Amino acid sequence: MKILTVCLGNICRSPMAQGILRNKIKKKGLKITVDSAGTSDYHVDALPDPRARKVLNEHNIDISDLRGRQFTPDDFDTFDLILAMDEDNYENILAQARKNSDNQKVEMLMNYLYTGENISVPDPYFGDINSFHTVYELIDKATDQLLMSVTSS
Numbered sequence: 047m048k049i050l051t052v053c054l055g056n057i058c059r060s061p062m063a064q065g066i067l068r069n070k071i072k073k074k075g076l077k078i079t080v081d082s083a084g085t086s087d088y089h090v091d092a093l094p095d096p097r098a099r100k101v102l103n104e105h106n107i108d109i110s111d112l113r114g115r116q117f118t119p120d121d122f123d124t125f126d127l128i129l130a131m132d133e134d135n136y137e138n139i140l141a142q143a144r145k146n147s148d149n150q151k152v153e154m155l156m157n158y159l160y161t162g163e164n165i166s167v168p169d170p171y172f173g174d175i176n177s178f179h180t181v182y183e184l185i186d187k188a189t190d191q192l193l194m195s196v197t198s199s
């Protein structure tokens with residue numbers, strides 16, 4: 047299975063989700079790969095935000111190998127599941143869908159924790175380090191549920 051996490055800049059939330067997920071996948075020995083992308087081109091080729099790296103380092107997760115890239119419709123062909131971090135990302139991805147099966151691959155990450163509530167992972171970019179701790183906690187909880195869901199089906 048191939049999962050893509052998507053936010054706006056691909057330097058805060060989606061690389062954090064990628065790092066958290068791949069860490070859990072490795073620990074569990076699952077056959078799932080994870081990539082991430084941004085709906086914008088603001089930070090193409092950029093390292094994850096230093097605050098995202100710091101918070102993940104505190105949990106022994108290294109994402110210094112990741113670089114920003116922009117989401118493209120080709121991603122619908124590559125990935126089985128596309129996880130939007132917030133409602134704007136969700137709408138932006140769906141607007142690029144070419145067929146119904148593309149639409150069906152897109153879900154909001156937090157719906158795995160709070161079914162059907164369409165809760166966003168708040169954008170931490172203009173916040174302080176605590177915003178990044180909050181993002182970590184939300185993604186950590188939601189990805190536990192996500193992995194339970196995809197491994198039980």
Ligand code: 4NP
Pocket residue numbers: 053054055056057058059060088169170171
């Ligand atoms: P992300 O955060 O979408 O979680 O990577 C952002 C990063 C950069 C910007 C906005 C959000 N920006 O406006 O540059």
